[in-house]
Structure formats: C-alpha cells, structure tokens
Amino acid sequence: MVKVAIIGMGVQGSAIASTLTMVKEVSEVVCADINLSRARRAVERLKDNRMVARWVNADDTDSLSDVVRGVDVVINATLPVFNLKIMDVALKRGAHYVDLASDNPLKQLELDDKWKKTGLTAVITQGGPFIVNAAVKRVSEELDRVDEVRLRHGWRKLEEELIPVWRPSWCPEVALSEWEVEPTIYRDGRFERLPLFSGVEEYHFPEPLGPMKVCLVDYEPVYTLPRFIGKGIRYVDCKLPLDLAIGTLINMGLTSRKPVEVKGVKVVPRDVLMALIPHPADAIDEQAERLDVLICYLAEVKGEKSGEKLIHVIYNSTSVSECLRRFKVYSADVSVPTVVTALMLIKGEVEPGVIPPEGLPTELFLTRLNEWGITFQNKVVYLRGP
The missing domain is CATH 3.40.50.720 (NAD(P)-binding Rossmann-like Domain)
Structure with a gap:
C-alpha cells in the first residue's frame, strides 16, 4: 500500500x-x-x-x-x-x-x-494550466518543426460582480506574486523581460468562455517548454486574463512590503491587505457555493509538417460547477x-x-x-x- x-x-x-x-x-x-x-x-x-x-x-x-x-x-x-x-x-x-x-x-x-x-x-x-504542457508536447512530437507556442489561459465568473473584489480562490500570496514579477517571454534562444501588464490583447477563447482581455505574465512553462519541446522552437509566451483589481492594488502601493507611517504607527501595506483577505481554505464551503467559474486552458502550437505550415489549437474547458459535480472539489x-x-x-x-x-x-x-x-x-x- x-x-x-x-x-x-x-x-x-x-x-x-x-x-x-x-x-x-x-x-x-x-x-x-x-x-x-x-x-x-x-x-x-x-x-x-x-x-x-x-x-x-x-x-x-x-x-x-x-x-x-x-x-x-x-x-x-x-x-x-x-x-x-x-x-x-x-x-x-x-x-x-x-x-x-x-x-x-x-x-x-x-x-x-x-x-x-x-x-x-x-x-x-x-x-x-500546466496540464496543457503535456498536450503541447504530444502535438509537437507529430510536427517536423515547432516555431511558436502561445499559451492562453482564461477564466471568468458566470455572474460578474458590478464592483470587482480581489478575492483569489487559491493562496492569496501566490496569486499576488504572479502579477508582481515582470513577464518573461522566450525568443530566439533567450528569455526577455517585459513591463508588467504588457502585451494586452482581446483573445477569443472557445465558447462558452468567449472573448477576454489577456496580458503577458511570468509563467513557468515559458522556461520549461523550450527545453522539453526542442524541434527548433523560437518563441514561447503566456497570457492570463487582465486583472484590473490587482493592477489597481499594485499601482496604489497596497502590495508593497515597505513600511509606511499612519498616524504615528508604521504599517506594511501588504500585511494589511493580506489580513483583510479571507484565506480561501478557511471559507472553502462558502466559496464552493458562491463560485461558478468557466475555465479554459489553451495553447497555440505553430509549426510545420510535411512542408505545410499549421497551427494546432489545443484546449481543455471546464467549470467550477462541473468539478464540484464530478469530484466534489472546485x-x-x-x-x-x-x-x-x-x-x-x-x-x-x-x-x-x-x-x-x-x-x-x-x-x-x-x-x-x-x-x-x-x-x-x-x-x-x-x-x-x-
């Protein structure tokens, strides 16, 4: 056992x-x-x-x-x-x-x-989102050459809040850190850093998710896919849904670790922010009841096979309600x-x-x-x- x-x-x-x-x-x-x-x-x-x-x-x-x-x-x-x-x-x-x-x-x-x-x-x-890496590898093995891999991962609530609240469904510290690091792309054998929240585009995900604004992020597959795919790969990037709430918090300095003085008391803005955000693990049943989120993990793999240039669009679609129904976890x-x-x-x-x-x-x-x-x-x- x-x-x-x-x-x-x-x-x-x-x-x-x-x-x-x-x-x-x-x-x-x-x-x-x-x-x-x-x-x-x-x-x-x-x-x-x-x-x-x-x-x-x-x-x-x-x-x-x-x-x-x-x-x-x-x-x-x-x-x-x-x-x-x-x-x-x-x-x-x-x-x-x-x-x-x-x-x-x-x-x-x-x-x-x-x-x-x-x-x-x-x-x-x-x-x-990392499960799509394996599907990218399988498709790449069928191609004679791989030029680009563009990862596009999207999610949205079925009922959007009129005034959005930053309330991640996983560890707040990890969720926040994803947006604080300048995004990285892989291009022609090198990793390049770009500005935060750059590369904004409206990407049309398969229905029912549909069009969403996404932007570049610093994501692990950008570092690992070039090494494990090979095949002459020249470009890899990853984009996630543009999060205006977290962008506002970052730009206002509310995620800073640098203490500020407030009425004679030194406080760390980030500590205050984290104290105000309920840890999702402590409200797991409540979250499961109020959340229904559409999710799509997608990759575009551009390459060549038998002299023909093509793009494989590979994706997995699910939702929180489906996860709850089938596996009892969201x-x-x-x-x-x-x-x-x-x-x-x-x-x-x-x-x-x-x-x-x-x-x-x-x-x-x-x-x-x-x-x-x-x-x-x-x-x-x-x-x-x-």
Missing part, C-alpha cells in the same frame, strides 16, 4: 486530499500544515480514516523530515519559496516529489542529475492531475530525474487524465503563404 504526505492544507492541498480518497491503493495520507486546526478541519470534512492531520513547518528541515518519514510521495501544496527545501527533504527520505508552482523552475531543473542518481522523480509545476483541475502524477511515480512509470508535466510519458499521462474525464480538444488551422 501507498503512503502520501501533503505539505500545505490550503485550497489545493485540501482538494488533493479529497481526490486521494477516491484512490484505493492509498493506505495513508498525512495532511500537514503549519495551521494544525486547518489541517484537522480538512481531515474532518473528508471522513476517511486514512487521512491524518499533522503540524509541520515547511521552513524547518527537521519538522519536514519528521512528517515525510516513510512516505512514498511528497506533494508540496504550500508556497513556492519552500520548494527547494521540501525537495531536499523528500530526496533524503527516499520519496518522490510533486509540486504545483515554482518561482524558479530552472533552479529546480538543475537538480536533475542528483535525483536521477537516487532513482527518484520530482515533477514540478503540475496541475491547473479545483479538480489541480487535484486530479497531481494525484494521477503521484500514482504514476508510485508505479514506476516515470523515469528518474526532475521534470515538468511535459517531461512525463506523454501518451500515458494524457490517457490517465482521460480516464478521470479530463480531455483536450485539438483544432488544426493550415496556413497559406510565406
């Missing part, structure tokens, strides 16, 4: 634990968080005696080492700042590793040889791919090393996703002229 440890029992960690209740091969799931009461609430909701709540400090090696002792897979669902430390502890404890986001994927990939030598595998940046787009990956690692179906989703055995991973009901559409557009 299999033992899994989840570090971080926020929205994503709780969803992963819930999805693991559907897997009979798992004998125990350690649900660990620095907020023990949050971990206990998550376990109580699941009503599964395989779930065990534990306290952990993700910034403390001894604490981590104690929690992951004897586990087969460590799933890191906490902040990316802890990735390298959790990876190191997992490696020393002889466990495979999966995380959901990274603030330095290239640094993690540098550990590839170290993991290969131990026969263990670390899969970085799994779930959510972030199944994260939890299901993460659990699928963990099971592949346990079964020895992935070569040792450090890889992103596109480094997994592509057909096998996409087949397993399909078995869980996560599928991709693929439209081919043939180009004429030079």
Whole structure:
C-alpha cells in the first residue's frame, strides 16, 4: 500500500486530499500544515480514516523530515519559496516529489542529475494550466518543426460582480506574486523581460468562455517548454486574463512590503491587505457555493509538417460547477492531475530525474487524465503563404 504526505492544507492541498480518497491503493495520507486546526478541519470534512492531520513547518528541515518519514510521495501544496527545501527533504527520505508552482523552475531543473542518481522523480509545476504542457508536447512530437507556442489561459465568473473584489480562490500570496514579477517571454534562444501588464490583447477563447482581455505574465512553462519541446522552437509566451483589481492594488502601493507611517504607527501595506483577505481554505464551503467559474486552458502550437505550415489549437474547458459535480472539489483541475502524477511515480512509470508535466510519458499521462474525464480538444488551422 501507498503512503502520501501533503505539505500545505490550503485550497489545493485540501482538494488533493479529497481526490486521494477516491484512490484505493492509498493506505495513508498525512495532511500537514503549519495551521494544525486547518489541517484537522480538512481531515474532518473528508471522513476517511486514512487521512491524518499533522503540524509541520515547511521552513524547518527537521519538522519536514519528521512528517515525510516513510512516505512514498511528497506533494508540496504550500508556497513556492519552500520548494527547494521540501525537495531536499523528500530526496533524503527516499520519496518522490510533486509540486504545483515554482518561482524558479530552472533552479529546480538543475537538480536533475542528483535525483536521477537516487532513482527518484520530482515533477514540478503540475496541475491547473500546466496540464496543457503535456498536450503541447504530444502535438509537437507529430510536427517536423515547432516555431511558436502561445499559451492562453482564461477564466471568468458566470455572474460578474458590478464592483470587482480581489478575492483569489487559491493562496492569496501566490496569486499576488504572479502579477508582481515582470513577464518573461522566450525568443530566439533567450528569455526577455517585459513591463508588467504588457502585451494586452482581446483573445477569443472557445465558447462558452468567449472573448477576454489577456496580458503577458511570468509563467513557468515559458522556461520549461523550450527545453522539453526542442524541434527548433523560437518563441514561447503566456497570457492570463487582465486583472484590473490587482493592477489597481499594485499601482496604489497596497502590495508593497515597505513600511509606511499612519498616524504615528508604521504599517506594511501588504500585511494589511493580506489580513483583510479571507484565506480561501478557511471559507472553502462558502466559496464552493458562491463560485461558478468557466475555465479554459489553451495553447497555440505553430509549426510545420510535411512542408505545410499549421497551427494546432489545443484546449481543455471546464467549470467550477462541473468539478464540484464530478469530484466534489472546485479545483479538480489541480487535484486530479497531481494525484494521477503521484500514482504514476508510485508505479514506476516515470523515469528518474526532475521534470515538468511535459517531461512525463506523454501518451500515458494524457490517457490517465482521460480516464478521470479530463480531455483536450485539438483544432488544426493550415496556413497559406510565406
């Protein structure tokens, strides 16, 4: 039987634990968080005696080492700042590793040889928009040459608020940090930084999502796809929906870590902002009831096959209501791919090393996703002229 440890029992960690209740091969799931009461609430909701709540400090090696002792897979669902430390502890404890986001994927990939030598595998940046990476890899393998990959990920509430409130459905700190770093694109073998909120365009997503304004962001696949796709790839970028609320907060300085004096008291604007935003993990049932969001993860892969220039438009569409209906969690787009990956690692179906989703055995991973009901559409557009 299999033992899994989840570090971080926020929205994503709780969803992963819930999805693991559907897997009979798992004998125990350690649900660990620095907020023990949050971990206990998550376990109580699941009503599964395989779930065990534990306290952990993700910034403390001894604490981590104690929690992951004897586990087969460590799933890191906490902040990316802890990735390298959790990876190191997992490696020393002889466990495979999966995380959901990274603030330095290239640094993690540098550990590839170290993991290969131990026969263990670390899969970085799994779930959510990153699942499309594997579909991009499959399409790229069919092409003679790949010129460009343009990632376009969109989501919107079915009922838009008249006055928008910045209220992320995942860790507020991670959600905020995505917009504070200048976006990166890959062009002709180099990574280029561009201004915040640049590259705005109206992109027409497949229905029912439809047209949305999107802009460039700093996103992990921009760094990983060129390395794992090859085929002469010259350009990669990623755009997400333009978030006016977070843009306003940033431009007003309300996300700053620099203290300001208010009536004789020094306060950090960011601390005030974070204190005012309810953590989504502490209002998970309320969020599930009030949210219905349309989601589309899409990639345009431009290249050439048999002398013909073409674009593959690959996408996965879902909604929060569909995730709730089928999986009883509203972030199944994260939890299901993460659990699928963990099971592949346990079964020895992935070569040792450090890889992103596109480094997994592509057909096998996409087949397993399909078995869980996560599928991709693929439209081919043939180009004429030079």
